[in-house]
Amino acid sequence: MSGTDLFKVIRGGCVLDIAKHQANPADLLIRDNRIAEIMAPGAAAPAQAESIDASECLIVPGLINAHTHSHGGLAKGSGDRWPLELLLNASSWLSANRTTEHMYLSSLVGALEMVRKGCTACYDLYLELPLPSAEGVEAVAQAYRDVGMRAVVAPMTADYTFYQAIPGLLDALPNAQRQQMEAIRMQPGETIIAACRTLLDQVSFDRSRLCLALAPTIPLHCTDDLIIAHRDLAREYDVGLHMHLAESKVQAVSGLKRYGKTLTAHLDGLGFLGPNFTAAHAVWLDTGDIRRLADRGASVAHNAGSNLRLGSGIAAAYDMVQAGVNVGIGTDGANCSDNQNMFEAMRFASFVSRVRSQDYERWLQAEQVLRMATEGSAKALGFGDDVGRLTPGYKADLVFLNLNHVNYLPLNDAVHQLVHTE
Template sequence: MATSLIRGRYVICEAGTGESESRVISDGAVLQRDGLIEAVGTYDELKNLQVDEVIGGPQFLVMPGLTNAHHHGRGVSTFQFGSVDGCLESWIVDGWGRRPVDWHLITLYTAIQMIKSGTTNVMYNHPRTPTIGMVEESEQVLRAFGDAGMRTAFSVYYRGQNRVVYHDDEAFLSGLPADLASAVRQYLAVTDLPEDDYFSFFESFRESHGLEASGGLVSVLLSPSNVQWASDDFFFRTKELATRYGAAVHMHLVESWYQKEYGVRRWGKTPVAHLADLGFLGPELSCAHSVWLTDGDIELLAAAGTTVCHNPSSNLRLKNGIAPVNAMISGGVNVAIGTDSTAINDDDDMLQEMRLASKLHRQPGLERPALDTHQALRMTTANAARPTGFDGRIGTLEPGRYADMVLLDWEAMTAPYFEGTGDVASDAVNAVVYRGKSTHVDTVLINGEVVLRNGRSVKADEEAVVAELREQLSRPIEQETLATRQMAARLLPYIHQFYDDWSIPSDGPHYVYNGRA
């Protein structure tokens, strides 16, 4: 039986909630056996145990592995593929012209990058692409995460309607020039997927790749991509299957103001209220973005136990605004953090994303809310772990949990001087949130296995992966891709015209904290 003792100057067992302080052990240690945590305590209490290896030491900080709560794969960013940041609704169509990729190779690359910033688990939401087929793509993705040693909550998202603008596809296409409408129909047809086929895929893929088949490393989720992109019947069927299998569900929700406005125009209520009326909200559900929420929406999400996956970088880059995170937390919503494959520096660095969130939600005024460091760390650990489908076994360091841990170089992180406050828990957590960088991540364990040592991947050759990516992506761009880009460029003015009368409120609060109107 493989055993190891992981030691740190500080061991952060669980990040605090803001109301409760983080649990931190000075000169602590964690005993893991065959991928499960067996004991947590001081080093003096555990140092005499017989183990195969002692990892870390007093120059390190040990904490739970981070969960990236919303991600779409491509470690080579959309910007690197030619899609400059813009308004979400036009940016999506512009992205149709991204060239096809080797899904195993590019996923392996992004997994390595995430692990290097302390991410041990990812909520991966796979886009349907017009390439080799959903099953083969999905298998390539999971094989890559397996090759990197990463834990994965995996889903393929479903879009069945309103795929060009937030309106019936045929009704919109009928107003385009005939040749352009025909080209768009052909593009959309490649990713068409009957609802029955989607649900059959979920059932078979869950059986062949899920928790039992993967030894606890893969959880397979359901994913209606967003409320405007799937029928009510699809949501009913998703809820029924999720209940039957005890599966988690992941989706996008009110990412942009236009998506909120669609709900008001379509149903006379917000998208969140519509999902509540369908009986779709629940603790198994996590919703990415959720920027444009009303106070009533927040109450509905909190009452249902639904998680919101906050994506600060993506929301800023794609002109979606700033989510009301403080209002959600004070209202009782479980809030997590993800990079959405669109981190501020194109690097999927969860330490940096956590720091961005902690700074972004500091409202002006002595008595106004501010996200504290304990809450920020919890949003990437215990909160983010809750909706992943791993049965509550990640996100904290305690007996019975999976041994997913990160060791940061405390001395490098606090150099050249760190006075601290004298409060052990605050000093440890503050140092991570204020100062932690991917360059400080020394060692990462997933399921008790060391997958990063001395800042380098143990299981994959990063240099070889980068070289292969560079070689593949330096080849001439495919003619079909160039044709798709030309089609998208012709289509964009019509998309702008469609949204002309969807005027976004111009008053300050709607921009700064979206007003929750």
């Protein structure tokens, strides 16, 4: 202990013990923003420690959003009976022509909602057209700084349009419309990679709070050359990779048609899967796909709410967990999931597992879901050794919940009530 250490002591609260499903009275000693000790109520603390009163509060680890889109913040409530493919077609008019101020404000709206609903970190796949820029990513990052969240910020990229991505779609269009769609072009892959390299060279973050990652958006929307170039760039700069994988039936069937194998198998063949890779959605996977993800140490961001909203299906999250895949929980963007409420995302994740299987032994347990939304998401973001647990040595990213709220009266099982009533 040195004279420059900064101490806080949080007194009077009930600290969640996930394994025991209990919340018992305890004090927390915080040293330099890390949990130093979980102490008996009233235990001695350093004289210089700032005291924080947490009376009648349930103290839990901050929830972590494994998949969102900050550009969706200004587009919430757009579209009703839209499946994924209609949303993708609308993405340009929903999110293009944004100034850096628009990007900042859209990110700020989402970050504020996440923090107010118990989320302290997120993996943000943001969209900037025609190319990601240092100014754009700085605008997004500044919103998270101003709110006080941790974030991994990844620009989404693609070198195929939607109409090029789906085999046979252009040929199915009337001639005039086909000509219009053929005239639309994304930026060339070389230009995209050059822009991403510039970001990685020019933008410097405190990596304990903000990180850059890369997000070639959807396999079908990217040439193999672009996917491989992202893979190599991620290795060179030691950053994460995030991609929407087999989110819809259209994507799954189109992948088989284009590649002659599943999308996951194709990415595996390109050497894209690994511990730094997070697959968003992963709805339309077979058992071999799940095994590949587990064997490669990859993560999945389970977005049950948006999968329901878009009618995409129900991911086999229980099977993934049993196979050893690291699974986190995400809200997805406000343009396709409307709110950024991680408590609701947990509830959806729990409940949809009970629809997918009639065998109740194959339903996700509340404890599994809570760990997915904390430890699992933290690992997906690359923060797994620092956040996601209420344990000495971990960052004190804490959420205080009112034990007098009707959700916790009576407090029968703290874990169940966090997942299912908050």
